[in-house]
Amino acid sequence: MTLEEKIAHLQATSMEEARVEGNAIIDSYREALQKVFDDHKEEAMLQSETRIKAETVNARQQINQASAKAQLELKRRQSKIQLELKDKVFEEACALVQDYMKTNAYEDYLLKCIRKAVAFADGDQMTIYINPSDENCRFSLEDASGVQLTVSSEDFIGGIRAVIRERNILIDNSFKTQLRNEYDSFLFSGGDGIA
Structure with a gap:
């Protein structure tokens, strides 16, 4: 083997080892990044589920409050109208008593x-x-x-x-x-x- 062939072989072997070592580093880094990504994705999913649950509870509470407020207002209006009708009924009753x-x-x-x-x-x-x-x-x-x-x-x-x-x-x-x-x-x- 000539010197040039030895240098070429050494160079090829070195390049191959560097490529293998570089690929191993890249694979290791890719795995680390994938793990960080998966952990971040899992954390983000948990946070979004927790937020969705909290917002759902909040929305239900707001709906219940609005419903209770509407029912209370409806009962107030109903009571007011019933009182007005009751007063009219008894005004008519008094008129009937006067006629009697x-x-x-x-x-x-x-x-x-x-x-x-x-x-x-x-x-x-x-x-x-x-x-x-x-x-x-x-x-x-x-x-x-x-x-x-x-x-x-x-x-x-x-x-x-x-x-x-x-x-x-x-x-x-x-x-x-x-x-x-x-x-x-x-x-x-x-x-x-x-x-």
């Missing part, structure tokens, strides 16, 4: 209430009050019942009130009290059973 008080049946009702109060008192001293608007039928009621009546200073719309002082009893058959009791206990019930 102009009939002969109303005087019969007063007489019946007076007789029940007298029977309940069972001889005890009692004061029976009629409404100021019923003063015009006072004497006919007194004649029919045989009881002295007192015109109340308070307007209780109609009906009677009787006081048995000995027993500390108030018999309240006034329309004002009856209407107020009905108003207080009146509820609109929805078609789905919700009051």
Whole structure:
């Protein structure tokens, strides 16, 4: 082998070893970079999943809050409308009571209430009050019942009130009290059973 062939062989062998060594370094570096990339990708996926879960929970909470707020506003509006309707119903009821008080049946009702109060008192001293608007039928009621009546200073719309002082009893058959009791206990019930 000549010197030039030896140099060429040495050069080829050196180049081959350098290539193998360079390829090994590149492969090692590529594997290291691939591992870093895979770790980074895995970390990024975990972070994105965690963020998606957090955002999903946050979105659900916002939807629930908005839904609760809307339901509350709806209930407020429903209550307001029901109160307005309730007031209208009882305005109409008061008008019907006023119309009823102009009939002969109303005087019969007063007489019946007076007789029940007298029977309940069972001889005890009692004061029976009629409404100021019923003063015009006072004497006919007194004649029919045989009881002295007192015109109340308070307007209780109609009906009677009787006081048995000995027993500390108030018999309240006034329309004002009856209407107020009905108003207080009146509820609109929805078609789905919700009051």
